[in-house]
Amino acid sequence: MNRLGVRLSLERGELTLDVAFELGERGVTTLSGPSGSGKTTLLRCIAGLERPRDGLITCGEETWFDPVGGIELPTHRRAIGYVTQEAHLFPHLSVRGNLEYGARRAGSRAGAADPERLAADLGITPLLAKRVEHLSGGERQRVAIGRALLGRPQLLLLDEPVSALDEAGTAEVLETLERVLSALSIPCLYVSHDLREASRLADRMIWLQGGRVAADGGAREVMSDPRLPFAQAEDAGSVIDGRVESVDSGLGLARVSFAGGELWIASGANTSPGRSVRVRMRARDVSLALRRPEAISVLNVLEGRVVDVADAQGSPSQALVRVDVGGCLLLSRVTRRSVAELGLAPGLRVWALAKSAAIVR
């Protein structure tokens, strides 16, 4: 019922935006791309804060923008939640006043928004009576997220919500977002230029370049696609969604099962048995072997097939190899010399050796 349909074009100075995509009824879609690729402008157009030249924006049964039909719903009548880099909390209201601002204006719109519970989820209950100028950056953003959600939106728009925060603030807000977004029953469009941030939150990823959608797909596929900047980045990696099977607290390890087999990862607060987790393996921590290695310190040895081999941009000696492990895509960064010596080519059976893997969610 909340499907969002976006098709729009716009010219502004250097930028020519020309995009079309649909968002499903729920799930987090990250929107990334080089600066100047039109990410923020796109979000502002969807929010009705800027006007595209042409296009069609629909949300569920509602038409928000349709120049042909002469429809341009003003921002305040679009059921959105919007969070930007700056929290833009209202300084004349308390934290509670800020939270209630959107809730009071949501009218009869349906949606789950129990203020007390949401405040608890966001960890801002102790702040409710405070004035906003006394909040830390991370606290401000958590309040801003709460304020947006209490307006009972049918679509959540987040524009780099952690990029203005320090490291501690970023960790705090990302952790909160993970918890809150995964429980959300509305679609969420999340602008982020940070790889790790995107890999933690995304169900789907859109890569915007020069005002156009250059890539659009499931987070795991897009992240490991060597043609895209995600895989080319220095700390690029692939993500695997799995489940914690057991924990060996004596060794400090947890066993995670996924479609392609099993992984051992360091146990921690997030590794209670039965929990769904997202594990990230950096490409440079994954080596490849043609035969199953024995007597080796590496814990995670996974059998798979090479999908493709691509040059690593910016480092002429290296290549990126994608390996299909039981339907999951693993990214490995190896030297081009190894590619030649091992004869790595699509279809070849290999063993991927992951030196380390970390839970990101």
Next chain:
Amino acid sequence: MDLMPFWLSLRLASTTTLVLLVLGTPLAWWLARTRSAARPLVEALVTLPLVLPPTVLGFYLLLLLGPRGPLSPLLQLLDLRLVFSFTGLVIGSVIFSAPFVVNPLKDAFEAIPRGQLEMAATLGAAPLDRFRSVALPLAASGFVTASVLGFAHTLGEFGVVLMIGGNIPGETQVLSIAIYDRVEQLDYHAAQLYSLVLVAFSFAVLVALHWSRRSRALVRS
């Protein structure tokens, strides 16, 4: 001591301030947000009384509102006499004090981050609602400044009042005119008292203004 000029001045200043707040708020809001080409023109018009000698303004008002002025048929129809009347004084004062009210309001509105108002819109607030629930509270200090300056400036005006109001006790003889009148009559004692009242009052108002600004700044820091 005749207290009439004192009360008249207070009445004129408060009426003028009130009228200016009502008319000046939408004007200042428009000036702060418009990209219209007419903006510099309107700004210049509002600021004009700041540089013009008050007598020039009073003179034109006298011509405009007088019995032989272009508006006289209309005024006669409505049975209104504006020159040498309290209503005429209010009209003159509103024009004369406009920059002192409109400019602080405009500055206060301009200082509101655009993002605050956009955020209010995304939270479902319609334009008028945004103005009331975000712009007004955030511009509160601007309203205090505008009221104090508009009031104090009207209290001290002389030229405009003399030109269109004359010197009618109980109708147009405000404090500043009364001082002039007493000096003309060589009643320095009365002039002294009136002047002292004006100095003390203006000083007190300005101290209150700066004190309130300082305490607000302290609260914030």
